Amino acid sequence: MSEYRIRAEQLQDFAATVLKRAGVPAADAEDAADVLVWANRRGVDTHGVRNLKTHYADKVSDGSIKGTPEFRIEYETPISARVDGDNGLGLVAGCWGMRLAMKKAREVGIGMVAMRNSNHFGAAGYYPAMALAEDLIGVGLTGMLWAQGNQIGVVPTFGARAMLSTNPIAIGFPAQDEPDFLLDMATSTTPMNRVVMRQELGQPIPEGWALDAEGRSTTDPSMAKMLLPLGGTREHGSHKGYGLAVMVETLCALLSGGWGALTEPLPNGLDHDQTRDAHFFAAVRVDLFRPLDEFKQGMDAMIRALRATPRQPDQDRVYVAGEIEHHTERKRLREGIPLPANVVADLWELSRRFDVTLSLEKR
Amino acid sequence: MSEYRIRAEQLQDFAATVLKRAGVPAADAEDAADVLVWANRRGVDTHGVRNLKTHYADKVSDGSIKGTPEFRIEYETPISARVDGDNGLGLVAGCWGMRLAMKKAREVGIGMVAMRNSNHFGAAGYYPAMALAEDLIGVGLTGMLWAQGNQIGVVPTFGARAMLSTNPIAIGFPAQDEPDFLLDMATSTTPMNRVVMRQELGQPIPEGWALDAEGRSTTDPSMAKMLLPLGGTREHGSHKGYGLAVMVETLCALLSGGWGALTEPLPNGLDHDQTRDAHFFAAVRVDLFRPLDEFKQGMDAMIRALRATPRQPDQDRVYVAGEIEHHTERKRLREGIPLPANVVADLWELSRRFDVTLSLEKR
Numbered sequence: 001m002s003e004y005r006i007r008a009e010q011l012q013d014f015a016a017t018v019l020k021r022a023g024v025p026a027a028d029a030e031d032a033a034d035v036l037v038w039a040n041r042r043g044v045d046t047h048g049v050r051n052l053k054t055h056y057a058d059k060v061s062d063g064s065i066k067g068t069p070e071f072r073i074e075y076e077t078p079i080s081a082r083v084d085g086d087n088g089l090g091l092v093a094g095c096w097g098m099r100l101a102m103k104k105a106r107e108v109g110i111g112m113v114a115m116r117n118s119n120h121f122g123a124a125g126y127y128p129a130m131a132l133a134e135d136l137i138g139v140g141l142t143g144m145l146w147a148q149g150n151q152i153g154v155v156p157t158f159g160a161r162a163m164l165s166t167n168p169i170a171i172g173f174p175a176q177d178e179p180d181f182l183l184d185m186a187t188s189t190t191p192m193n194r195v196v197m198r199q200e201l202g203q204p205i206p207e208g209w210a211l212d213a214e215g216r217s218t219t220d221p222s223m224a225k226m227l228l229p230l231g232g233t234r235e236h237g238s239h240k241g242y243g244l245a246v247m248v249e250t251l252c253a254l255l256s257g258g259w260g261a262l263t264e265p266l267p268n269g270l271d272h273d274q275t276r277d278a279h280f281f282a283a284v285r286v287d288l289f290r291p292l293d294e295f296k297q298g299m300d301a302m303i304r305a306l307r308a309t310p311r312q313p314d315q316d317r318v319y320v321a322g323e324i325e326h327h328t329e330r331k332r333l334r335e336g337i338p339l340p341a342n343v344v345a346d347l348w349e350l351s352r353r354f355d356v357t358l359s360l361e362k363r
Numbered sequence: 364m365s366e367y368r369i370r371a372e373q374l375q376d377f378a379a380t381v382l383k384r385a386g387v388p389a390a391d392a393e394d395a396a397d398v399l400v401w402a403n404r405r406g407v408d409t410h411g412v413r414n415l416k417t418h419y420a421d422k423v424s425d426g427s428i429k430g431t432p433e434f435r436i437e438y439e440t441p442i443s444a445r446v447d448g449d450n451g452l453g454l455v456a457g458c459w460g461m462r463l464a465m466k467k468a469r470e471v472g473i474g475m476v477a478m479r480n481s482n483h484f485g486a487a488g489y490y491p492a493m494a495l496a497e498d499l500i501g502v503g504l505t506g507m508l509w510a511q512g513n514q515i516g517v518v519p520t521f522g523a524r525a526m527l528s529t530n531p532i533a534i535g536f537p538a539q540d541e542p543d544f545l546l547d548m549a550t551s552t553t554p555m556n557r558v559v560m561r562q563e564l565g566q567p568i569p570e571g572w573a574l575d576a577e578g579r580s581t582t583d584p585s586m587a588k589m590l591l592p593l594g595g596t597r598e599h600g601s602h603k604g605y606g607l608a609v610m611v612e613t614l615c616a617l618l619s620g621g622w623g624a625l626t627e628p629l630p631n632g633l634d635h636d637q638t639r640d641a642h643f644f645a646a647v648r649v650d651l652f653r654p655l656d657e658f659k660q661g662m663d664a665m666i667r668a669l670r671a672t673p674r675q676p677d678q679d680r681v682y683v684a685g686e687i688e689h690h691t692e693r694k695r696l697r698e699g700i701p702l703p704a705n706v707v708a709d710l711w712e713l714s715r716r717f718d719v720t721l722s723l724e725k726r
Contacts (some may be wrong), residue, residue, distance in 0.1 A: 005707060009523065032591035054468060070532060074497065075652065075653065077472055077651050078472060079442070079471070079472055080472065080651035080652055082652045083577050090570075101495055108442070109442055109443065110439055110442060110473060110475075112473075112647075112651070112652075114652050117632040133627070145665060145668070145669075147664070147668040148667075148668075149672065149673075155672070155679045156669055156672050157679050157681070157682070158674055158675055158679075158680065158682070158691035159672035159673065159674060159675065159681045160556070160672070160673045160675045160676070161672050161673045163668070163669060163672050169607075171610055171612075173617070181609065181610075181613065182605070183603075183606040183609075183610055185600075185602075185603040185606060185607075186603075189599055189600050190599075196438055206598055206599065207483070208600075210676075214675060214676070214678065215673070215674075215675045230593060230600050230604070231552070231593060231594065232595075232599055233601075236569065236571055236572075236594075236595055237548075237552050237553065237593050238545045238547075238600070239393045239548075239682075239684070240546075240548040241593070242549060242684075243546040243684040244546070244548075246544065246546075246665075246669070246683065246684065247534055247536075247546055249546075249665070250536050250544065250665070251660070254536070254661050254665065255652040255653065255658070256652070256653075256659060257653055257657075258661065258662065259660075259662070259664045259665045260657045260658070260660050260661035261660075262653075263524040270664075270667070270668060270671070271663075271664030271667065271668070272661065272664050275541055277387040285474075286618070288440050288442065288475070289438065289443055289445045289475075289477050289619070290438065290445060290618065290619075290623075290625075292622055292626045293532070293624045294620075295617060295618070295623070297619060297623050297624075298617050298621065298622035298623035298635065299613070299622070300634075301509060301510070301633075301635050302510075302612070302613070302617065302622045302625065303624045303635030304633070304634065305508070305510040305511075305526070305619055305633060305634070306508075306526060306609070308633070309512065309518070309522035309523070309524050309526050310512075310520050310522065310523045310524045310577070310578070311521055311522060311523055311578075312522065312523045312574075313577070313578060313579065316521075317521065318519045318520070318521050318522045318672055319520070319521070319602075320604075320609065321602070321609065326657075334515040335528055348704055354538055
């Protein structure tokens with residue numbers, strides 16, 4: 001399936017140059033490219049350069065996303081900020097917001113930033129990973145809830161209309177010698193692209209992944225229109241995944257000014273809504289509680305205890321969040337990043353449009 | 364099944380008096396009783412007075428839990444504290460810890476308290492509900508991870524030994540006219556008592572709830588020994604429930620000093636472990652971000668939009684976290700709290716042992 005591969009640094013240069021030529025300032029383009037290539041390095045290809053054209057470059061080119069936004073702090077305290085993302089690239093807004101949270105954390109121990117009026121920010125895990133690089137605890141969330149529902153997305157438990165996006169939770173804790181703990185999870189059972197993949201392979205999907213257009217459970221990926229919250233069914237705890245999705249929405253969109261005074265009322269009298277994607281970032285210093293080195297040694301001890309769990313008969317071993325991606329990153333930094341044909345086609349198109357060299361290796 | 368009922372205030376008096384006579388100071392006994400009766404008022408009977416005898420009164424009486432602990436702040440900043448719970452009642456320690464977090468939040472906007480060396484603290488949702496009463500955002504977590512596993516508990520994904528407790532997440536956001544959003548969820552698919560309930564009814568359990576003693580999936584409740592993380596199977600996202608459980612453990616036990624310098628190394632060289640139950644409490648002022656009234660109006664708008672979601676064909680309606688419990692509380696404050704026979708038997712035993720009047724109504 002992956003006929004081509006590319007060195008991570010070459011992919012970074014390519015993506016950054018494309019965005020620069022689309023009108024994004026140089027430093028912002030480097031940030032945005034790093035978010036995408038980080039996902040590819042770690043095997044999270046759903047959030048990598050496969051989206052460079054459709055989610056980002058095309059939208060900056062056609063003006064539906066601003067290439068040169070002015071992020072504006074609308075309200076601020078030493079430990080918090082509410083920010084207007086000015087309809088900028090979410091990848092750029094996310095880096096800007098997380099840096100603001102980290103600056104506050106360095107100064108006073110914690111920083112929390114709620115941002116509205118942004119766009120798709122890539123892999124949520126990138127933002128806590130920024131904090132981990134400075135041994136801070138990091139949190140990155142992104143939330144969307146449509147007041148009148150949406151064609152695609154996640155249904156509330158018992159609901160038959162998509163109201164929520166996959167509203168992911170990402171959180172990271174620094175370890176010492178072990179890979180850092182880094183959880184990055186959609187609050188739905190599965191992302192839509194795994195449904196599409198099953199359809200392409202001609203395979204059914206399990207019960208608990210999706211509903212058809214009428215809100216009935218389906219195992220036919222071609223009929224699957226709406227995703228179910230983590231848990232799948234009420235009996236398996238879907239109210240928990242749904243509750244987490246609303247928690248994410250509240251921290252992102254409600255704290256940043258959505259669903260009220262800062263947004264327009266809806267035509268049908270349904271009160272308000274949110275403006276575009278909303279995010280929440282937090283960074284926390286471990287030494288608010290205990291010395292950093294002791295904490296990191298404790299993380300190593302805990303991670304090793306989990307890894308030593310006796311395994312189920314048909315399984316190789318037990319993992320800890322972020323570990324598989326950590327090993328994938330080491331491998332891909334050595335061997336290059338594999339790219340499937342459809343992604344390569346998009347990248348060639350960008351290469352021609354913006355006159356940027358694309359150096360691929362045939363596998 | 365529920366042959367008896369009791370007024371909430373009478374149950375509160377009874378539970379508080381039992382604990383006082385068991386050796387708990389008066390104010391602490393009132394706190395502990397309120398945590399339990401709050402759960403009963405809201406229909407969370409698994410965490411109510413059914414545990415008064417076995418989890419709390421018996422253990423204070425036999426000295427395995429201290430009735431008069433001295434909670435000690437081991438380290439503190441204006442926004443954080445690490446606390447030694449001194450092997451006290453978790454119900455009392457929890458109220459003390461949450462009040463400390465709320466005091467910090469009132470003073471500087473946020474308060475975070477990590478506490479080790481505590482015990483079972485009842486329903487996690489009680490602690491964010493304390494914050495909601497003052498229009499603060501509230502968080503309550505409790506975590507346990509046994510370095511060498513345990514007979515009962517939750518397995519990591521792919522694991523065949525219980526390593527984690529059900530490590531719940533509770534978080535609350537204040538609303539205006541609607542019931543406050545209050546999510547209180549175990550990070551396992553289901554609690555053990557629902558497995559036991561199915562066994563008593565002679566019913567099978569669904570795939571994805573539990574494993575047998577050898578780590579094989581089972582639908583026979585009598586064979587079920589270990590619980591699965593939320594998601595159930597890897598295909599349904601159990602690595603997410605497992606990841607959330609480890610997140611809870613880290614915020615509770617790692618920040619409070621577990622798995623390192625403050626705990627003893629294990630005999631088999633497996634580094635360290637944690638001391639007893641660990642908790643994490645946080646309170647956050649909404650006006651760190653936006654005016655409280657606007658936020659609460661926004662919460663109402665969001666809650667109403669969710670409630671207006673078109674429902675699945677076989678369902679009555681869509682709910683929001685905390686709503687069902689809110690309505691149960693109104694009903695039980697009117698009609699009294701139903702108590703099943705096995706709970707009544709425990710309460711009678713306590714009534715005799717501590718010479719406390721128990722006023723039940725026969726239904």
